[in-house]
Amino acid sequence: MQVTVKIKLEPTKEQADRLKTITADYICLVNQIVAKYVEADMNLRYSSKDIIANLPSAVKNQAIQDAKSVFARYKKTVRTNGKLRPADQKQIKVPVLKKPVAIWNNQNYSLKGNILSFPVIVDGKSKRIKVQAILTDYQRERLTGKSGSLRITQKSGKYIAQIAAEASAQHVKADNKVMGVDLGLKIPAVAVTEGGKTRFFGNGRQNKFIKRQHRSVRRKLGKLKKLKAIRRRHDKEQRWMKDQDHKISRQIINFAKENDVSAIHLEALSGIRQTARTSRKNEKNLHTWSFYRLA
Structure with missing residues (x-):
């Protein structure tokens, strides 16, 4: 079973500025790729080398995967709409992501103690930054399994890290x-x-x-x-x-x-x-x- 653990982040002012930039650039890139897929009416072959964006290669690759998912959902909606009679059909708009977000796969971040480390672009080069994280003992227990992707979003002016992790129910305590x-x-x-x-x-x-x-x-x-x-x-x-x-x-x-x-x-x-x-x-x-x- 996979669970998602939400962790509050306390970045410095400089780190917060970098998070603001990378989350905005990420959704901008996803929207650009989706627009190209829609124009070509097919999934185009992209790699991080083909993408011009101020993002680390790993984040570019994740953006490509997200764009494929968004395009697949769009195509499915178009097909479903096409099966309806003309009077019931609706105009299907191309999805546009608006909420700033950035995603790293499990090989490109680490959580040690209360420090969350992941790569961003600093002076044109990919460099890891270490951001202070606030974790409870309960959250630490949930993160003992195999970790999945890291997703960073902003809510009410604060940055939240969402980490997917495999949770096992085989060890249930007697008092639970x-x-x-x-x-x-x-x-x-x-x-x-x-x-x-x-x-x-x-x-x-x-x-x-x-x-x-x-x-x-x-x-x-x-x-x-x-x-x-x-x-x-x-x-x-x-x-x-x-x-x-x-x-x-x-x-x-x-x-x-x-x-x-x-x-x-x-x-x-x-x-x-x-x-x-x-x-x-x-x-x-x-x-x-x-x-x-x-x-």
Whole structure:
């Protein structure tokens, strides 16, 4: 499992100026590359040598990867929009990043004690700067696993470092509280704490009723050969399912916080279609089960 640890930074005035410059240059570069991709209507081959920017090579390469991701999402939106009937189509704008940010991969920064070190451009050359970081013991424990990328942003005039790290739940202390969550069709989620406190989440009957409605409408549209209408109806159902899962997951987290739970054990769902015994009327609901998103 990967977690993101947010760390407050206390840069000097000179370091803050350099962070302001590099975060602004980073999003400017990403936007420039995306614009070139859109103009060519394809991913162009770029390397740090092809890019003219006041950024270290590693940061340039990261900007190229981010631009590819932004362009891929844009193309997907364009394709989805193109499948709609002309009256429902919208004008798709090219995404433009506005919030200053800069990203370094895990090979180009280090965190030792309370010092975060990473490269920036100083007098035209790549040079590491050491910025004071404020870490709690809890944050240090979360960073003991394998580290991922470093992301620096600015919020309310203060700089925040976000470090992705692999977290393992195999070492749970005896004094920590654990909560189990069971997933199902009649009741989407049931949570039980170590103290025996139980909470039910979601409305399975409502879920099945809504899904039956959508299936019935799709069946009628299928007989009329209205394929575009079927696709739109399916997207509407998927959006509703995602919204329900999001609400349930938030309720589970809030329940865990209320009971000082430090670890949540979720039911293993691997191979459930083959192993679960279900009635014929629930078979369709099982095979279109969306609750993997709760994990």
